[in-house]
Amino acid sequence: MFETTRTYSEDQYIKKEELRKELSGVVLESVWQQIQEYRRIFRFTPYKEKPYYVTLNPYVIQKLSFCERLLLQYQQRHKEPTHSSTLTQAQRFYIEQQWPCDISETVKCFHIAIPQMYVQLICNTSIHVILRLFFLLQEHKESLLRAAELMLRCEGLCGLGDGELLQSLYRDILIDHQEHDLTYALLRFLEDLQLQISNRMVSLKRKSRQFLTYDAQTLQEVCPAMSLIQAAFYAKHHEAHHYYTIAQCMQEHDVCYETARTSMDGLVALGWYTKEKVGRKFVYYINS
Numbered sequence: 001m002f003e004t005t006r007t008y009s010e011d012q013y014i015k016k017e018e019l020r021k022e023l024s025g026v027v028l029e030s031v032w033q034q035i036q037e038y039r040r041i042f043r044f045t046p047y048k049e050k051p052y053y054v055t056l057n058p059y060v061i062q063k064l065s066f067c068e069r070l071l072l073q074y075q076q077r078h079k080e081p082t083h084s085s086t087l088t089q090a091q092r093f094y095i096e097q098q099w100p101c102d103i104s105e106t107v108k109c110f111h112i113a114i115p116q117m118y119v120q121l122i123c124n125t126s127i128h129v130i131l132r133l134f135f136l137l138q139e140h141k142e143s144l145l146r147a148a149e150l151m152l153r154c155e156g157l158c159g160l161g162d163g164e165l166l167q168s169l170y171r172d173i174l175i176d177h178q179e180h181d182l183t184y185a186l187l188r189f190l191e192d193l194q195l196q197i198s199n200r201m202v203s204l205k206r207k208s209r210q211f212l213t214y215d216a217q218t219l220q221e222v223c224p225a226m227s228l229i230q231a232a233f234y235a236k237h238h239e240a241h242h243y244y245t246i247a248q249c250m251q252e253h254d255v256c257y258e259t260a261r262t263s264m265d266g267l268v269a270l271g272w273y274t275k276e277k278v279g280r281k282f283v284y285y286i287n288s
Helices: 003-008 025-044 058-077 089-098 103-110 115-122 129-137 142-154 163-171 185-208 216-222 226-235 246-252 259-269
Strands: 273-278 280-285
Touching: 003 025, 025 246, 058 115, 058 129, 089 246, 115 129, 115 142, 129 185, 142 163, 163 216, 216 226, 226 246, 226 259, 246 259, 259 273, 259 280
Parallel strands: none
Antiparallel strands: 273 280
């Protein structure tokens, strides 16, 4: 029983509804109670003033660490300053001139009107920066969105401090505040963050033409949204000033017209090709 409980508590973060598909009756209730008790070992509460918490078990920490590595890779490639921001130009200039700057002093300097518990959260560098970002954004307050960007820029994470990226994460985050356990929301947030950063890394690499040397498997690794057919077709067909057709995709991958059309249009939606009508048919060419 203990091994079962540990598996459900450390190797995943299962809901009771999901557990009900595998267990039932008295066994279900007993195992679920033990899972809840075991999870308390990993519980982290960011505020004394609120009952919300996340469970930082090995499964969640692994997800958090992966996002951190991805973020660092993106930060190394994100050299260009962003003009999309929730802060004023003067505030961004101040941070750039003072960097590395003290977060608490910068918050005072900017007179950002947020409760003290959020100031303490922003300044608590012992808490992982992605966790701090999650706790700020999940409140869905514009003032905390600005505070989040300030925190990220003060820590030198200009790539993640892009106002457009923050706005996207802010819009997508879904929290049921009737539930005190925010771990499920955190996992959704990490998945969204991973996807957002991956898409931006793809965009940066595509601009550098680095993808032209990638095979299908590597393309899928750096762009998970690509299907195998899409990756294989693009790996072979990425020459500038060349046009490609649905018929080519059908023939090379032995698929029907609808599958080929969906694959090619998907590459357009992902930004790899541009679609244009020539005569009575559509052709596709590389975005240079």
